[in-house]
Amino acid sequence: MSITRRTLLSSAGLLSLSALAGTAMAFDNPVTGIEAIADDITLASDAYVYGYPLVTMEMTRRVVTNVAEPKGTRGPMGSIIKLRQYPDASFRDVTAPNADTLYTTAFFDVGDEPWVLDQPDMGDRYFLLPLLSGWTDVFEVPGSRTTGGAKQTFLITGPGWNGTVPDGMKQLKSPTAMVWLLGRIYCTGTPEDYAAVHALQDAFKLQPLSTWGKDYAPQGKVDASIDMKTPVRDQVNALPLKDYFTLLADLMKRNPPAEADAPALARFARIGLMAGKDFDAAILGDHGAKEVPKLSFDRMKLHFIDSDDMKRVNGWNYTVKAGTYGTDYMQRALVTAIGLGANRPQDAVYPTSLKPGVIEDYDGAHKYVLRFPKGQLPPVKGFWSLTMYDEQMFFVANPINRYSMSIRTNPAFEADGSLVIYIQNESPGADKEANWLPAPKGKFHLMLRLYWPDEAKPSIIDGTWMIPAVEKA
Secondary structure, three states: OOOOHHHHHHOOOOOOOHHHHHHHOOOOOHHHHHHHHHHHHHHHHHHHHHHHHHHHHHHHHHHHOOOOOOEOOEOOOOOOEEOOOOOOOOOOOOOOOOOOEEEEEEEEEOOOOOEEEEEOOOOOOOEEOOEEEOOOOEEEOOEOOOOOOOOEEEEEEOOOOOOOOOOOOEEEEOOOOEEEEEEEEEOOOOHHHHHHHHHHHHHOEEEEHHHOOOOOOOOOOOOOOOOOOOOHHHHHHHOOHHHHHHHHHHHHHHOOOOHHHHHHHHHHHHHOOOOOOOOOHHHHOOOOOOHHHHHHHHHHHHHHHOOOOOEEEOOEEEOOOOOOOOOOHHHHHHHHHHHOOOOOOOOEEOOEEOOOOOOOOOEOOOOEEEEEOOOOOOOEEEEEEEEEEEOOOOOOOOOOOOOEEOHHHOOOOOOOOOEEEEEEOOOOOOOOHHHEEEOOOOEEEEEEEEEEEOOOOOOOOOOOOOOOOOEEO
């Protein structure tokens, strides 16, 4: 994960050597002094990347739960947030929204006692209930793929809990006190299906074990000091370095690092960052105070462009390394930055196409087609969809209110059995409108979602199924 001293000292675009010069002259040997400072900045940047998921999760939790009662995409700690309909083109709460599943989510803390999640009978409806740790790892995924649709009651326990699991409950062990339930329930979007999914959402229960069997209503409170307007990523990136590490150290007390992180933490101790202890800002001093946040985020962006963790096929970029990361801290930080809450690849893969070629952008001034030959639709056991976004990754207003295409939108197949999707600004004509994915007049991006990818060959997970290129008509 670490960057080399040579890279740090020679990369003018990431860190100016002149920023170190004044401090370096305090040493008897200026070159040695610069190298020592560079080593500290390297360590600080590695530690910044390491802690980015936990800090981002906490900042997200603060914003999402900073309300008195559930409303829209927000709700108090311990309350179930139920999205009741797909967002439209006016929605701006999160980037890359979907028009396939209704979110059923909650932030809660299992550090003091376990919580009970009661899931109703889901029948054969597709759903998944990923549970994320404070470090963004998906530690359990109840749902259609793993546990089936029968009614179940789960006991979610925190680090070090050794109590007795009540009869009728299945224990799910969280490695951290912070837990984020990021459930998704498939919905066709018709009034009748909305009503059916709403009834399922209302049947979920979430409450502390000590209150089980009693009525429970979480009490929310509003902290006026929390910034509710600035995007969370921007808030995290703007944190002064000492504040960032102070928060990270405090969070690690209730959200312990994994055992595999011990070697990294042994390194970070040299700059004052130690698990279970307050951050000692005096050890790091002012080294990299201004440079490290930007340097670290630039490294994340570079990882997206040049990393074996990212697959690139026919103009589509995607990863099958998400949801669980081990010690790949850079990949974990990158996914946090561009897709917080990502699923395990066995549950979902999200290929994204930002350009049809290396240089040219997608533009509504042109017409495009995506053709799936007969028998070569995205191989899934759940469902797939193709979603249109504008350049900022939001839905595009259009005359037929269609933001994505999938089998549920009832497209027409060609005589040879292939499926052709028309991606353009204006209607392709009444005879082809069933297959039209409306584009804006300007630039746009595309995302293909594959829920529960089939792992039998051909599969996107092992690369034996390849996404066709989007071509100009």
